[in-house]
Amino acid sequence: MPSIEISHGCAKGERPLVPQVCRVVEITEETPDVKSFRLQTLDGKKPFDCEPGQLGMFGLLQYGECMFVVSAQSDEWVQFTVKKVGLVTEHLHDLAVGDEVSLRGPYGNWWPTEGCKGKDMLFIAGGIGLPPVRSFLLYCLEHREDYGRIDLVYSASKYDDLVFKEQLFDVWPNDPDMHVHVSLYHEDPQWDGEVAYTAPFLDSLELGPEDGNRVAVICGGPSLSRTCRESLLNAGYSEELILTTLEMRMKCGVGKCGRCNMGGHFICLDGPIFSLAEIATMHSDV
Amino acid sequence: MILNKQKVAALLDHLSGARDVFVPATVDGVAKFARYGEGVQPDFGMVNTTMPPKDLLFPQTQKMYHFDVDANGSYRIHEYDESREQVVFGIRPCDMRSIVCMDEVFLTKGFVDEFYANARDKLLTVCVGCAQAAETCFCDSMGVDPQMAPNADVMLQDCGDAYLVLAQTEKGEAEVAEWSAFTEEADAQPVTCDLTLKVDMEGVVDKLEGMYDAPIWDNLSIKCLNCGTCTYVCPTCHCFDISQDMRRKDGIRFRCWDSCMFSEYTMMAGGHNPRPEKLERVRNRFMHKLNFFERRYGMSLCVGCGRCVEKCPVALDITRLIDEIGAYDA
Ligand SMILES: Cc1cc2nc3c(=O)[nH]c(=O)nc-3n(C[C@H](O)[C@H](O)[C@H](O)COP(=O)(O)OP(=O)(O)OC[C@H]3O[C@@H](n4cnc5c(N)ncnc54)[C@H](O)[C@@H]3O)c2cc1C
Ligand code: SF4
Numbered sequence: 289m290p291s292i293e294i295s296h297g298c299a300k301g302e303r304p305l306v307p308q309v310c311r312v313v314e315i316t317e318e319t320p321d322v323k324s325f326r327l328q329t330l331d332g333k334k335p336f337d338c339e340p341g342q343l344g345m346f347g348l349l350q351y352g353e354c355m356f357v358v359s360a361q362s363d364e365w366v367q368f369t370v371k372k373v374g375l376v377t378e379h380l381h382d383l384a385v386g387d388e389v390s391l392r393g394p395y396g397n398w399w400p401t402e403g404c405k406g407k408d409m410l411f412i413a414g415g416i417g418l419p420p421v422r423s424f425l426l427y428c429l430e431h432r433e434d435y436g437r438i439d440l441v442y443s444a445s446k447y448d449d450l451v452f453k454e455q456l457f458d459v460w461p462n463d464p465d466m467h468v469h470v471s472l473y474h475e476d477p478q479w480d481g482e483v484a485y486t487a488p489f490l491d492s493l494e495l496g497p498e499d500g501n502r503v504a505v506i507c508g509g510p511s512l513s514r515t516c517r518e519s520l521l522n523a524g525y526s527e528e529l530i531l532t533t534l535e536m537r538m539k540c541g542v543g544k545c546g547r548c549n550m551g552g553h554f555i556c557l558d559g560p561i562f563s564l565a566e567i568a569t570m571h572s573d574v
Numbered sequence: 575m576i577l578n579k580q581k582v583a584a585l586l587d588h589l590s591g592a593r594d595v596f597v598p599a600t601v602d603g604v605a606k607f608a609r610y611g612e613g614v615q616p617d618f619g620m621v622n623t624t625m626p627p628k629d630l631l632f633p634q635t636q637k638m639y640h641f642d643v644d645a646n647g648s649y650r651i652h653e654y655d656e657s658r659e660q661v662v663f664g665i666r667p668c669d670m671r672s673i674v675c676m677d678e679v680f681l682t683k684g685f686v687d688e689f690y691a692n693a694r695d696k697l698l699t700v701c702v703g704c705a706q707a708a709e710t711c712f713c714d715s716m717g718v719d720p721q722m723a724p725n726a727d728v729m730l731q732d733c734g735d736a737y738l739v740l741a742q743t744e745k746g747e748a749e750v751a752e753w754s755a756f757t758e759e760a761d762a763q764p765v766t767c768d769l770t771l772k773v774d775m776e777g778v779v780d781k782l783e784g785m786y787d788a789p790i791w792d793n794l795s796i797k798c799l800n801c802g803t804c805t806y807v808c809p810t811c812h813c814f815d816i817s818q819d820m821r822r823k824d825g826i827r828f829r830c831w832d833s834c835m836f837s838e839y840t841m842m843a844g845g846h847n848p849r850p851e852k853l854e855r856v857r858n859r860f861m862h863k864l865n866f867f868e869r870r871y872g873m874s875l876c877v878g879c880g881r882c883v884e885k886c887p888v889a890l891d892i893t894r895l896i897d898e899i900g901a902y903d904a
């Protein structure tokens with residue numbers, strides 16, 4: 289099977305631990321507990337240049353900083369999509385447009401946009417797993433002629449938990465050869481679409497490996513990841529052509545503080561993006 | 575060139591005029607590298623300090639920057655550099671090897687840790703070779719020569735009554751050129767240092783590759799108290815936490831030593847913890863020392879200083895683990 293070359297340990301930077309002060313220029317409420325924040329430097333510039341899939345340490349000086357994937361970017365801003373789950377993310381959700389925040393990065397590796405050229409793309413995400421997948425998906429849509437058919441399989445627990453609803457239902461389905469498949473785990477009065485867990489839903493779509501010409505990208509919680517990996521392997525995908533992101537607790541983001549290791553790999557620096565074939569060779573505690 | 579041991583005190587007085595000089599000494603009952611001066615009696619006879627010298631480069635708690643938040647919520651960050659010229663005099667070859675490991679972690683792979691780099695540039699290392707070893711020392715089994723640290727600016731090899739002085743770096747040469755009032759042009763023969771504790775590292779790194787699920791980790795971890803002592807006294811343990819403290823409008827962001835032996839270390843929001851049990855944590859610590867670091871940086875992260883062997887309250891002994899790995903039959 290052909291494999292795709294993924295860069296690891298490719299992020300670089302000077303003085304990595306001191307953040308820059310940035311300003312929130314736009315906030316979108318994606319769900320009751322997920323908000324997207326667009327950030328700019330105080331003089332109105334893009335805080336840093338980054339590749340799709342890279343990370344930033346976004347936070348508040350008084351409360352702390354957390355790692356998030358850059359969920360979208362333009363020439364003027366970077367965006368993070370944040371689920372409220374604990375101390376720092378709670379304070380981030382209290383931010384208003386114009387507020388100042390701290391930001392450092394970019395960190396981590398990026399999606400193999402080159403290696404996937406010419407392939408069909410199958411994106412699979414659950415809940416708050418969509419932001420990392422979206423960073424890649426948006427790149428493919430911007431460079432539409434470089435990629436084949438694009439499928440997005442996305443699920444969440446309730447209708448309210450679906451992030452980026454506007455793009456999901458109004459924008460992406462109208463993109464050429466882009467197919468959006470959404471399911472909810474539970475019946476919901478606001479929903480008349482599919483009700484299924486992601487893996488069986490994925491199976492029902494019969495999106496096979498196309499003789500190694502389709503690349504699958506998975507991002508979701510532990511059970512979604514496990515079941516969807518199994519589905520894809522059963523459908524004949526090779527481990528080289530299934531890409532995913534790993535998550536560990538992080539503090540420094542630059543391979544120094546030690547805590548995000550999986551075997552000898554630091555997920556913040558070598559990852560977070562790996563193929564299943566690479567993960568299979570790692571000493572994993574997860 | 576030799577330095578007579580009787581001249582060492584005078585040399586230290588000279589060195590400490592302009593710089594902070596750290597020497598092995600027992601202060602408040604703890605053997606550590608203490609700032610030479612009033613009330614600090616250097617002890618070059620002690621084999622190994624209880625606390626490693628790593629805090630000279632990587633302080634236990636280190637301010638990284640100050641910040642203030644004004645009435646409008648505007649932030650200002652004030653950078654902070656605490657580093658100053660320091661001399662460590664009497665560091666041992668095992669601890670010099672630990673600095674090779676720390677340099678790899680903090681200065682390579684895409685990002686240079688600015689705080690470590692500043693302190694490292696300003697540190698002069700004067701290593702004293704060992705004439706005798708403690709019962710818990712096994713540095714030579716880990717590839718360290720107890721009378722030689724190639725990365726020390728100045729190496730003082732123990733020759734009994736005197737040290738043979740070797741200037742090994744540009745910085746060391748410039749330094750030793752200033753020592754003529756204390757040194758003599760003469761030759762001396764370094765004594766040999768015999769270690770009784772030995773381990774056989776032959777094949778251990780590769781063998782560990784296939785031992786992630788071996789039962790030895792169960793047996794080993796069952797008695798661990800997760801007290802973290804082993805990581806605090808280890809000269810190569812470099813994990814840290816980042817946190818902040820806010821008083822009114824002024825705050826500091828700092829980092830402090832952390833330990834992979836604590837369960838909160840890897841705890842994520844929502845309660846998921848990839849290393850929830852002692853088994854995973856103990857395995858991670860020893861795999862990191864003996865295999866992961868080797869794979870990543872091409873050297874062992876255990877330098878054989880024996881501190882964890884001596885200080886672990888339940889005698890969880892890395893040398894016995896290495897023996898067990900050697901004897902393990904899959
Ligand atoms: C590579 C990567 C990408 C991520 N991308 C996103 C994203 O795009 N959107 C999103 O909503 N979340 C993302 N997360 C998760 C996010 O970092 C955590 O939800 C966040 O750190 C929780 O912080 P808290 O202070 O609110 O939670 P608390 O539980 O109060 O956590 C306290 C501290 O623990 C650490 N921590 C806790 N959970 C995690 C975690 N899961 N990962 C890393 N550190 C953690 C942080 O340092 C945090 O400040 C990502 C995590 C990683 C590792
Ligand atoms: S010193 Fe011993 S008991 Fe304490 S954490 Fe280390 S191995 Fe466990």
Ligand code: SF4
Pocket residue numbers: 804807808809810811863875876877878879880881882883892
């Ligand atoms: S693991 Fe133990 S013996 Fe090895 S360097 Fe650390 S403290 Fe010393």
Ligand code: FES
Pocket residue numbers: 537538539540541542543544545546547548549554555556557
């Ligand atoms: S977050 Fe510090 S090493 Fe990865």
